[in-house]
Amino acid sequence: MEENIKPAKEITCCVSQCDVPLDKDYWEKQWKQNQTGWDIGYASPPLTEYMNSYSDKDASILIPGCGNAYEAEALANAGFTDITLIDIAPSAVEILQKKFEAISSVKVLCEDFFRHEGEYDLILEQTFFCAIPPSRRMEYAEKSASLLKNDGIVAGVLFDRTFEQEGPPFGGCPCEYKPVLEPHFHISKMEECRNSIPQRAGSEVFIELIKKNRLD
Helix, strand or coil: CCCCCCCHHHCCCCCCCCCCCCCHHHHHHHHHCCCCCCCCCCCCHHHHHHHHCCCCCCCEEEEECCCCCHHHHHHHHCCCCEEEEEECCHHHHHHHHHHCCCCCCEEEEECCHHHCCCCEEEEEEECCHHHCCHHHHHHHHHHHHHHEEEEEEEEEEEECECCCCCCCCCCECHHHHHHHHCCCEEEEEEEECCCCCHHHCCCEEEEEEEECCCCC
């Protein structure tokens, strides 16, 4: 862990609190009311560029909180063969099941990420981390690591900014993320995202986290 970084429980510089229960009912309501402001309408450029250099097309890939799952569509079109999508909102899952019903490489599950069981080579992070209460970030790190094979990877984008309104989304910064993630991951990359969409330019960091093995 980097010198002078506070333990995660003491970090208060960037996080916001949330009194709303962000459960299945909450997210289902957002979908039914078409309150999906996180949806950019296409696959995230940072993720598609990263996956363009990912050579193992048979890698098992998990995308939690997948929404409309544009990334999954791009991956399937690129020849990836084992993609699992999770969303907690039944309406989102119903849309995706119809969308991918003829694509055998994509499996769609209506589940809570924190209760999901599986083993994956790669977890793609796009707007899920920022949608969970900051109080669950340590749980997120532990759960993500538990779902990965040895040396498995979490890759994607996190916000590098705060939000004035009560979340979600919830922002943060690397000084907050590192002590939460480092107990479970080697931080291969946590750097300014150079290919964010224009609306998020300068406010995201790209991450590549490699699961620590028991003897690390």
